Amino acid sequence: MKLPAFSVRRPVFTSMVTLIVIILGLISFSRLQIDLLPNIELPTLSVRTGYEGASPVVMERLVTQIIEEIVATVPGVEELTSESSEGRSQVRVTFNWGTDIDTAAIDVQAQLEDEINELPDDILRPRVSKFDVASFPVVIMGISSPMDPVELTRIIEDQLRFRLARIPGVAQVDTWGAYNREVRIELHPERVKALGIPLKDILTALHNANLDLPTGKIDQGKYEVTLRAPAEFLNLEQIRDTVVTERQEGLITLGQIADIRDTYEKRNRIIRLNGNPGLRIAIRKQPSANTVDVASGVLAEIESINRDFPQLHVVPVINQGNFIERSIRNVANSVAYGGGLAALVLLFFLRNIRSTLIITLAIPISIIAT
Structure with missing residues (x-):
């Protein structure tokens, strides 16, 4: 018995097989990984x-x-x-x-x-x-703010990075153009030379004054207490008051032979957002994650960040999810227009609505099945 005859004589069986194929196709489609570029x-x-x-x-x-x-x-x-x-x-x-x-x-x-x-x-x-x-970023966002740039970087590193990293599917959060704090010590060569202080002594004094060392453990009953000697610099005044050497006329501190400024490291990348200084954050997804879902989660978190931090202005600059959604819409429109034109051509030549409907229904079923 040929397949067409078998299908016609058993319409219930044929309908059930077709329905199963459609269901399996829809399930597979919902689990299909979506990316802007093929995984090569x-x-x-x-x-x-x-x-x-x-x-x-x-x-x-x-x-x-x-x-x-x-x-x-x-x-x-x-x-x-x-x-x-x-x-x-x-x-x-x-x-x-x-x-x-x-x-x-x-x-x-x-x-x-x-x-x-x-x-x-x-x-x-x-x-x-x-x-x-x-590994290309799924979303790149720009951040600008009237805040001090070092403080802005601290907020991004301590708070925003954590909020973005916990989004499902996010693998890595990178910051570009960050203002990392740096305490700059600029020695006065003439003063250092006049006092005869070797550079090695200055470095040693700074190192010895900026320590956080463990000092051992003591037993207190059933508890064991760990001790440490915290002596790290907390402010610029402590750095200025660091004793470099001792002379007959008194102690020589670092503030007497150097200018000490609280600034930030030299940046290799400068970011601007609408002409204003800013930073950028790149979001990279996990290999198995859906790009559209990750991008949607990031956009939702951006709205939440703008509400929670009114002093920040966060906007998406590049969004792969948007490109993919537009591409999917274009494909869907092309399929709809192509299917409609094919149905009209079939109707024009067959002159039979029933035959045209049967053949037309086979088009989406074939697409779903594959």
């Missing part, structure tokens, strides 16, 4: 390192060229691209297609470890990372 593994690695204070020319000569020579010995390398800037080096390694990128990353890291003595002693250890499409 590119045969590319990046080797990053830093050498504080080195010019781009020095970085290229002492770091980048040596790393290129080391990495070039790894099997399967097809192309090397490097970039040297002040204090930073990046070498992009492209392998032949079909190369196991995980094994290649291990080989590159092992080769760098074997030849690490060829690089300067005080260099940051090279970091090898894979080029992963899924």
Whole structure:
């Protein structure tokens, strides 16, 4: 018995099978992972390192060229691209297609470890990372505020980062353009030279005065109490009052030979939001998470943050979820228009509404089933 005849003679069975196929298709569709880009593994690695204070020319000569020579010995390398800037080096390694990128990353890291003595002693250890499409930020938000930038950074690091990290599906929260607090001590060379104070003594005095050391344990009945001697600096006055050395005329403090200012570290990235200084936060999702769901959760949290922190202005700058939703709407519209036109063409040639409906219903059922 042929399948069409079997289906016609058993309409209930055929209807139930069709219904089961539709239900299974809808369940599968609801669990379908949605991403802006396909999850592909590119045969590319990046080797990053830093050498504080080195010019781009020095970085290229002492770091980048040596790393290129080391990495070039790894099997399967097809192309090397490097970039040297002040204090930073990046070498992009492209392998032949079909190369196991995980094994290649291990080989590159092992080769760098074997030849690490060829690089300067005080260099940051090279970091090898894979080029992963899924690691692109799902949402990038901008934050501006009339607050002190260091205080703004503290709020972001201590409060906002935690709130964003607990959103389901969020894997990592990165801050760009942060103002990290830094106490800057600028010595007066003429005073230091006149007093004959070695720089080593100044550094030693600062180190010894800014300690938080454990001092042991004592037993109090059934309890054991841990003791420590907290002596870390709490304010600028304590730093200024640090005794550097002693002379016959009295004690020499750091405030007498240096200007001490509360400022922030030098920033390598400057962020502006609508022309005003600001910061950016990048949200990266877990590999198995749904991009649209994660983006929706982040947008809801942004609204909550704006309500809870009226002194902050948080806006989404890039939202992959929005791109995906628009793409899905475009696909749905194309399917609807295409199905409608196909039905009209069938009706025009068949001149039979019943036959047209049967064939037209087969289109969405086929899509759902696959």
